[in-house]
Amino acid sequence: MSLPPVSMGGRAAQARLNSEKAAEHPQPSVDAWADADDSATAAVAQRMVQISDELSAALTQFRGRRLFELKSETPTDTFERVLEDDTVPKARQVLSLARLADKPVAWLLDMARQLFPDDSDLALVLRALVRRRNLQRPTRQRLETLLQTVVAQGSPKRMNAGINAALKARMFGASMAVRAGLLRETYRDFLESDDGPLNAYQDWIALYGPSQRMNVLAFIEAALLTDISAQDPSCSHAEFGQLLGRLTDLKHLRSADGLFINALLGDALVCRHNADEADWLVFLFGVLAYPDDLDQWLLGAVGEPVLLSSHRDRSALLQTVRRLSLRLPPSLFVDEDAPVRLAQQFTRLADVAYAHECLEQRRAGGCP
Structure with missing residues (x-):
C-alpha cells in the first residue's frame, strides 16, 4: 500500500515545526560533540579492555582445566x-x-x-x-x-559418599588436626545410621573428644550439602530429605548444648563445684535420655564437691541446674512425658534441699 502524497502546505508546516523545535532545543556545538565522542570512545575502549580481560581469564581457566583433565605424564589427576x-x-x-x-x-x-x-x-x-x-x-x-x-x-553409596566428601574431610581434618579418612568414615556412618541425634552426638564426642563436637557437626553439614549437589550423589532425593531432617535435629541439639553448657559454666557457683565441660555434657545427655535417674546424673556432676558446701549453696546450685534443665527443648527428650518427670524429680530434690537448709538455719538460730 502506497503512502499518500505530501502536499506543499504540509511540507511548509513541517519545516516551521522543525524550526521551532530547533529553537527550543539547540543542538550541541561541534566541540561538545567532539568531547562527547571522546568520552564515549574512552568508555567503549575501557569496556573492550575489560571484556578482553574477562575472556582471557575464562580461556586461561578453561585451558587449565583441559590440561588438568588431559594431562597424562604424571599420575596426579584428581x-x-x-x-x-x-x-x-x-x-x-x-x-x-x-x-x-x-x-x-x-x-x-x-x-x-x-x-x-x-x-x-x-x-x-x-x-x-x-x-x-x-x-x-x-x-x-x-x-x-x-x-x-x-x-x-x-557399595555405591559408600563409594560415592567417600569421593564427594573427601575434599571437605581434608579441609576439616587439617583444621581439627584429625585424620581426614576418619572424618570421611564418620560421614558414611551418618548416611547409613538410623540413630537419633543424641546417640550420634555422643558417638562423635567419644570418637573426637568434647571440644570437637561442634566441628564434627559442621563437617557433616558441609559434606552432606556437597554430596547433594555432586554429579554422582550417594543417595536418592528421598534419602537426602530424611538426612536433612536428621541434620536439623542435630543442629537443634547443638544449639541447646551451647546454651546449656555456656550458662552453667558462666555461673560462679556452678564452676566452684565443677567447671568441667565434659562432666556437664554427661549430665545433659543423661537427663535427656534418662530423666528418672536425675540423682545419678547430679551425683556424677557435683557429687563430692557439693558435700563440702552449705545447704544454702546446695539449694542455690540445684535451683540453677533445675532452671537451665527445664529450659531444654521438649523435642530433645527421650519421650513426651520426660520433661514432666524431670521437673518432678527436681521438685523432690528441691524439697529435700530446702528442708536441710531450714534445719541448718535453725541450728544457726536464723530460721523461723
Whole structure:
C-alpha cells in the first residue's frame, strides 16, 4: 500500500515545526560533540579492555582445566580427593603391577587394595590411571577391568559418599588436626545410621573428644550439602530429605548444648563445684535420655564437691541446674512425658534441699 502524497502546505508546516523545535532545543556545538565522542570512545575502549580481560581469564581457566583433565605424564589427576598417604608413589606401584601380564586380575586387585584399602581412594586412582594417554593397550584393559571390579564389588553409596566428601574431610581434618579418612568414615556412618541425634552426638564426642563436637557437626553439614549437589550423589532425593531432617535435629541439639553448657559454666557457683565441660555434657545427655535417674546424673556432676558446701549453696546450685534443665527443648527428650518427670524429680530434690537448709538455719538460730 502506497503512502499518500505530501502536499506543499504540509511540507511548509513541517519545516516551521522543525524550526521551532530547533529553537527550543539547540543542538550541541561541534566541540561538545567532539568531547562527547571522546568520552564515549574512552568508555567503549575501557569496556573492550575489560571484556578482553574477562575472556582471557575464562580461556586461561578453561585451558587449565583441559590440561588438568588431559594431562597424562604424571599420575596426579584428581588425586586431591584421595585421602590415602603417599598417593602418587602408590599409584605408580599400581600402574607397575598392571603391566605384569602374567598376573591374574584377582591378584592385582588384592595388591591394589593393600595400597589403597578404601574403595573411594582406589576407584579415583584407577580412573586417573585409565585416563593416561600413553598406556599400552593390555595395561589399559587390565586397569579398566580392575576398576569395573572395584565398582561392582563395592557399595555405591559408600563409594560415592567417600569421593564427594573427601575434599571437605581434608579441609576439616587439617583444621581439627584429625585424620581426614576418619572424618570421611564418620560421614558414611551418618548416611547409613538410623540413630537419633543424641546417640550420634555422643558417638562423635567419644570418637573426637568434647571440644570437637561442634566441628564434627559442621563437617557433616558441609559434606552432606556437597554430596547433594555432586554429579554422582550417594543417595536418592528421598534419602537426602530424611538426612536433612536428621541434620536439623542435630543442629537443634547443638544449639541447646551451647546454651546449656555456656550458662552453667558462666555461673560462679556452678564452676566452684565443677567447671568441667565434659562432666556437664554427661549430665545433659543423661537427663535427656534418662530423666528418672536425675540423682545419678547430679551425683556424677557435683557429687563430692557439693558435700563440702552449705545447704544454702546446695539449694542455690540445684535451683540453677533445675532452671537451665527445664529450659531444654521438649523435642530433645527421650519421650513426651520426660520433661514432666524431670521437673518432678527436681521438685523432690528441691524439697529435700530446702528442708536441710531450714534445719541448718535453725541450728544457726536464723530460721523461723
